[in-house]
Amino acid sequence: GAVVSQHPSWVICKSGTSVKIECRSLDFQATTMFWYRQFPKQSLMLMATSNEGSKATYEQGVEKDKFLINHASLTLSTLTVTSAHPEDSSFYICSARGVAGYTFGSGTRLTVV
Amino acid sequence: AQSVTQLGSHVSVSEGALVLLRCNYSSSVPPYLFWYVQYPNQGLQLLLKYTSAATLVKGINGFEAEFKKSETSFHLTKPSAHMSDAAEYFCAVTVTGAAGNKLTFGGGTRVLVKP
Numbered sequence: 001g002a003v004v005s006q007h008p009s010w011v012i013c014k015s016g017t018s019v020k021i022e023c024r025s026l027d028f029q030a031t032t033m034f035w036y037r038q039f040p041k042q043s044l045m046l047m048a049t050s051n052e053g054s055k056a057t058y059e060q061g062v063e064k065d066k067f068l069i070n071h072a073s074l075t076l077s078t079l080t081v082t083s084a085h086p087e088d089s090s091f092y093i094c095s096a097r098g099v100a101g102y103t104f105g106s107g108t109r110l111t112v113v
Numbered sequence: 114a115q116s117v118t119q120l121g122s123h124v125s126v127s128e129g130a131l132v133l134l135r136c137n138y139s140s141s142v143p144p145y146l147f148w149y150v151q152y153p154n155q156g157l158q159l160l161l162k163y164t165s166a167a168t169l170v171k172g173i174n175g176f177e178a179e180f181k182k183s184e185t186s187f188h189l190t191k192p193s194a195h196m197s198d199a200a201e202y203f204c205a206v207t208v209t210g211a212a213g214n215k216l217t218f219g220g221g222t223r224v225l226v227k228p
Contacts, residue, residue: 004156006156032214034215034216041223042220042221043203043218043219043220043221044157044203044218046215046216046217049215091154093156093157095157095216097214101159101162102147102159102216103159104149104156104157104158105156106155106156107154107155107156109154
């Protein structure tokens with residue numbers, strides 16, 4: 001079945017540094033990838049939608065300069081949290097949309113100290 | 114724009130009892146509907162999906178859901194709860210051709226299974 005690999009699973013970084021999260025579709029080509037943020041005991045909040053080779057579309061209220069998304073190929077999208085601060089600490093989940101539908105990564109727990 | 118409402122943020126059931134999770138949607142065009150399960154610190158796993166074929170959809174782990182257009186509902190059921198069903202469940206909706214086909218999620222329902 002369709003598999004999406006998301007790395008790292010968890011990361012701790014110092015305030016002011018940048019963190020990159022990778023999302024790869026392992027056995028299918030993803031026409032579109034989505035990035036979500038999830039706060040504790042809450043639902044998923046869509047941050048942005050990215051299509052291969054084009055700029056990401058950010059949801060209202062999401063800072064595109066802070067959350068940089070690159071969709072370099074049909075199997076790889078990255079989310080870079082720039083100049084991270086404690087309020088950026090959260091659970092980030094990617095999703096890839098292919099022929100079979102939507103497949104989610106296992107998520108990344110980001111803690112900024 | 115589409116939206117999803119999940120009634121009940123927490124549901125507690127006894128092992129072996131019926132599990133019923135409620136989901137109502139709003140969409141101006143025929144929707145695609147999904148149920149996902151999430152275990153702690155993990156991503157989402159698809160339980161089942163409705164894509165305009167049969168209105169009664171069977172999924173994995175004994176779950177099923179029925180699409181009722183007249184009630185704009187897509188409730189999830191399982192006849193007999195198992196301890197391993199304790200998790201967070203999300204209902205989601207999308208429509209074809211709109212805004213990159215993004216999923217809109219409900220608020221989630223946390224299921225607790227009592228022995």
